[in-house]
Amino acid sequence: MKYMLMRKADADTEKGVMPSEDLLQSMADYNERMTRAGVFAEGQDFEPSQSLEQHRSLGCLPREMNVHVAFAGTCKEAMEFYSEVTTGKLESMITYGETPAAEDVPPEMHDRIVHSSLNLRGRRLMGADMAGNCYQPPQGAQIHLEYDDPEQAGRVFKALSDGGSIIMPFAETFWAHRFGMTTDRFGIQWMISSQIEHCQ
Structure with missing residues (x-):
């Protein structure tokens, strides 16, 4: 409410x-x-x-600002993983085959995701699978998650880093009690922080 x-x-x-x-x-x-x-x-x-x-x-001003990320066929697995890691609510997961445009989409794309939405306290992380040459690995942007509890932030950072590549270790910095950057196994970059406001 x-x-x-x-x-x-x-x-x-x-x-x-x-x-x-x-x-x-x-x-x-x-x-x-x-x-x-x-x-x-x-x-x-x-x-x-x-x-x-x-x-x-x-x-x-916009009514909302959300984030949309693209995948090369792993959207369902990635979004379910993000829901588990963040405990956010997975609101939507729609395949190409479930849409009115199904007959215009190659059969191999029918079980791929055209739209998904993960609700994180009113902000949404949305995603979709891109067809063929339409997919490009994301560059120049990260999804930032801020936590009050540094232990929880550390768990999230570790989970997202598993199978991926750590860009910046999760540690104390001059701007946050804890901060780290990582690319997960799906190619999405994240910034995880805890108590960032104590340096403001």
Whole structure:
């Protein structure tokens, strides 16, 4: 269940007059308390320092930002593995053969995945198998997972590294209590960290 704190528009607001600094601060404080309590996924967008134009521009932002990765036929195995490692909810796993486009897809692609979705606290890791020459190994991007518990982060890093290749060992750094980078056995790169905020 999700909640949203909203302020009903009054005559001043309709004329473009911003709420008072005290009210905006109260709204921001409330969001922060709800975030810490686990009610909100995040508590932002009500910053007292934001101008009226900045508040209006929020409507231009995407509703969500998710990550999509491509596979060369191993999408089902990879997504089930990611679900097990992260304990995220695997919401969707659809094959090419299950879609209306099945008759236009080569028979050998019918059991491959055209869409999958793993829900991680409201953010989604999506994936699909690419046909033939359409697949290119991912480069220049990593999926970042942040954990409060360094032991849990270490377990996730170890699991993702198994059969893959460690780019940067999981260890203490100047920006995080623990941080590491690895490429898993499916060719996807990950950054795993714990308590990164203590260096901010």
